[in-house]
Amino acid sequence: MMADITHSQAAPADVRVRPIGKPMGRSAGVRGGRGGTGWAAFGFIAPAWLYVAAFYVYPLAGNVRMSFQDYTVTSFFTGRAPFVGWRNYEAVWRDPAFAKTVVNTVAFTVGSLLFQFGIGLALAVFFQRRFPLGGVLRSLLLVPWLLPLVVSGTAWRWIMETDSGVLNQALMQVHLIDQPIPWLASTSVSLLSVTLVNIWVGIPFNMVILYGGLQGIPVHLYEAAALDGAGAWQRFRHITLPLLRPVTAVVLTLGLIYTLKVFDVIMVLTQGGPANSSQTLTTFAYDLSFQRLTFGHGAVVGNLLIVVAVVFAFVYLRATRDGEGRAAA
Amino acid sequence: MTRISGPSVRLARRAAAVTVVTVTALSATACGDSVGDTSGTGSGSASTLTEIDYYEAAPQNTQLPKLLDECGAQVGVKIEHQQVPRAQFMPKLLQQASSRAMPDLALIDNPDLPQLAATGGLLPLSDAGLTTEGLYPSIVEAGQFQGKTYGIAPGVNGLALYYNKDAFTEAGLTPPKTWDDLTKAARALTKGPRYGIAFSAVGTEEGSFQFEPFFWTAGASLKQLDSPQAVQALTLWKDLVDGKSASKSVVTWTQADVNDQFMAGNAAMMVNGPWQLPTLNENKDLHFGIVPIPIPSPEAKPVTPLGGEVWTVGHSDPAREKNAVAVLKCLLSQDKSLEWSTNAGYIPSNQAAAEQMSASNPQLAAFVEEVATARARTAELGTAYPKASEALFNAIQASLAGGTPPQEALTAAQDAAA
Structure with a gap:
């Protein structure tokens, strides 16, 4: 699994870096000279560049442009939106919900990642042992990942209902609580609730990738360590964790980007409410653009998300390159 | 993947050439489309009108298409009906406006009217010969922007x-x-x-x-x-x-x-x-x-x-606008307005019709009493x-x-x- 990811990631980079004509020199068809190969190379690259330009660069540039415009309902009809400099950025900065949203986003992301990874790793290690029905159980654990989020989200909405939800009923039956907890209806609990559901959604992804990583660790290392008298914890601490590092880096950076852009879970459960208490940057951008119809403000938050995602995408690329380097050494 | 042998290079190159040609062709057609869009505002003939509303639940979502069909037949046009969820209604409408494909008829929530009317995308209904005589003053006010009527309600509601x-x-x-x-x-x-x-x-x-x-x-x-x-x-x-x-x-x-x-x-x-x-x-x-x-x-x-939606007509070309207004006249006529109110759970926006309805249906008495003193949300x-x-x-x-x-x-x- 890990090998798959690193290779597919590395492939485009290879194509780009390799000096033009060199690998193809061996083939008879390319003897035509440098000019011909240059065009051929361009032909190969052009579709990808056209695609990237049309579907990534153009909308991104449009979003950056929009964040400096007073883009209102009227703009859609007239096509005119005056440039207002940094005023949209100022307005978002001053928005009473903004600071809370940033804090929420950090808490949601860190909380989700920590527990998704922790539980995912525990399950991956657990499923490494062979036992009856292990395979069946492992595939059942994928269910949260397979279900459309709108379906599972709606089910969670019912489960977490204050008065009739099964979660409160169960907790009260076993006398863990004596008052129903307003999971989705309280400003102090709603963020926790959406984080819990998001953890549930993310565990399978972490488990699958980490399980794949575990398969790549040679068994003889564990055998040798056991002969040297290492206990289970020591084997985990000194063999599993270090050898799993490249996979861990991939899982965490991808998980971070996935979590930052989580939208459906929150939209189905709370719509960012009550009173913005479960609003994250993603839902906030949607709210600004499509509910309040202040598209310039929405674009500002969108840009912010893009910057954060790009930074961590670079971290991801570095992490995978390091991983390859280490594997080769 | 990275180590390519001779014949497959040729194959791949041919594939790439095909791709380039296809992409170029596609982008050419895309350009053609957008040119066509900007020139022809009222694309399509005037005998087919488009309509949009946000009724998702019964009975409103079944009653409205029925009325539209009846009024379309009366005017002699075909009405293409479209429903979108409430939360996506305004974004959808704006998207259509930006591509110069405003629906001919839109049933919008009355507090949204001033915002939409301010864009200049709506036809002033008072100029088109539609009257608001006999309607509750509050719903008439809710359909106005800067002294002109842009929206008229087939029925109103309250709490x-x-x-x-x-x-x-x-x-x-x-x-x-x-x-x-x-x-x-x-x-x-x-x-x-x-x-x-x-x-x-x-x-x-x-x-x-x-x-x-x-x-x-x-x-x-x-x-x-x-x-x-x-x-x-x-x-x-x-x-x-x-x-x-x-x-x-x-x-x-x-x-x-x-x-x-x-x-x-x-x-x-x-x-x-x-x-x-x-x-x-x-x-x-x-x-x-x-x-x-x-x-x-x-x-x-x-x-x-005051609750309820108002009918609006989007700017297109004179022939389409004329047909849309004709359909609207039918939809707002006394008997159609009453039919809609009865079947969809609304109060007729015509004051006399509403009082008549409440006399025959005691369930509506409380609502009719309140609608009389109701305030348009955008009034202030x-x-x-x-x-x-x-x-x-x-x-x-x-x-x-x-x-x-x-x-x-x-x-x-x-x-x-x-």
Whole structure:
């Protein structure tokens, strides 16, 4: 699994870096000279560049442009939106919900990642042992990942209902609580609730990738360590964790980007409410653009998300390159 | 993947060439399309009109297409009907506007009208020969922007208090008239899994709409969200929730959810509109009555927000506009307006027709009584209403779900709206 990811990631980079004509020199068809190969190379690259330009660069540039415009309902009809400099950025900065949203986003992301990874790793290690029905159980654990989020989200909405939800009923039956907890209806609990559901959604992804990583660790290392008298914890601490590092880096950076852009879970459960208490940057951008119809403000938050995602995408690329380097050494 | 041998290079190159050609061809057609779009505003013939609305639930979503077909046939045009969820309605409309494909007919929520009319994308209906004579003054006002009529309602609605007759008989209570009665009744009726009252304090326009009868009747104004009267109204709601006479979940319930709770017997009273009547009446085991929303003191003058959608005509070309106006005349005609109101749970926007309807249908009496004094939501603030409404529902949510004192929540709302 890990090998798959690193290779597919590395492939485009290879194509780009390799000096033009060199690998193809061996083939008879390319003897035509440098000019011909240059065009051929361009032909190969052009579709990808056209695609990237049309579907990534153009909308991104449009979003950056929009964040400096007073883009209102009227703009859609007239096509005119005056440039207002940094005023949209100022307005978002001053928005009473903004600071809370940033804090929420950090808490949601860190909380989700920590527990998704922790539980995912525990399950991956657990499923490494062979036992009856292990395979069946492992595939059942994928269910949260397979279900459309709108379906599972709606089910969670019912489960977490204050008065009739099964979660409160169960907790009260076993006398863990004596008052129903307003999971989705309280400003102090709603963020926790959406984080819990998001953890549930993310565990399978972490488990699958980490399980794949575990398969790549040679068994003889564990055998040798056991002969040297290492206990289970020591084997985990000194063999599993270090050898799993490249996979861990991939899982965490991808998980971070996935979590930052989580939208459906929150939209189905709370719509960012009550009173913005479960609003994250993603839902906030949607709210600004499509509910309040202040598209310039929405674009500002969108840009912010893009910057954060790009930074961590670079971290991801570095992490995978390091991983390859280490594997080769 | 990276190590390519001779023949496959040639193959790959041919494939790449094909791809380049295809992409170029595609982008060429795309350009052609956009050119066609900008030149021909009213693409398609005038005999096919487009319509958009946000009715997702029965009976409205089945009744409206029927009416449209009838009126289309009468005028001799085909009407393409389109429904989108409420939350995506405005974005969808704007997207269509930006691609110069405004629907010919749009049924929009009345508080959104000033914003849309301000864009210049709507046809002034008063110039097109449509009259608003005999309609409730508040709905006429809700359809106007800068003195011109851009939207006319086929029917209107308002909010009233539904109560479960069996629960009231059992408790020996009469329907509440004042806020004190309401609080006492709600407390007395809260029993087991049943709450005394249900209302919607959801974080959308619906939440503000439900709060406004209390807010306005207390004497508050949307221009000053933190007035003592506003605090009084929010305190009433907060006490109902804190006193456990209303579920904490009210902050997540839409008006449809509130109706479900009432039908399931989980609430003895609810604040809701006449559009729920067709559904409620299907449930024969449910005995309910309807009274006007309770008022703070017996002398207070009840003011409820006017609900309902207005028909608008989008700018296109003269032939299409003419047909759209003809269809609209049919939709707004006395008999069609009455048919729509009866089947979809609305009050006719024609005052005389409404009074006639309430005389024959006692269920509607409370609503008709309130619509007469109802206030258009945009009457005070016009295009600035959505911003004030958002500040208001955030304050309600902060207070009910977060324990923020009403005064503090409303002061924050006033700062946000200003």
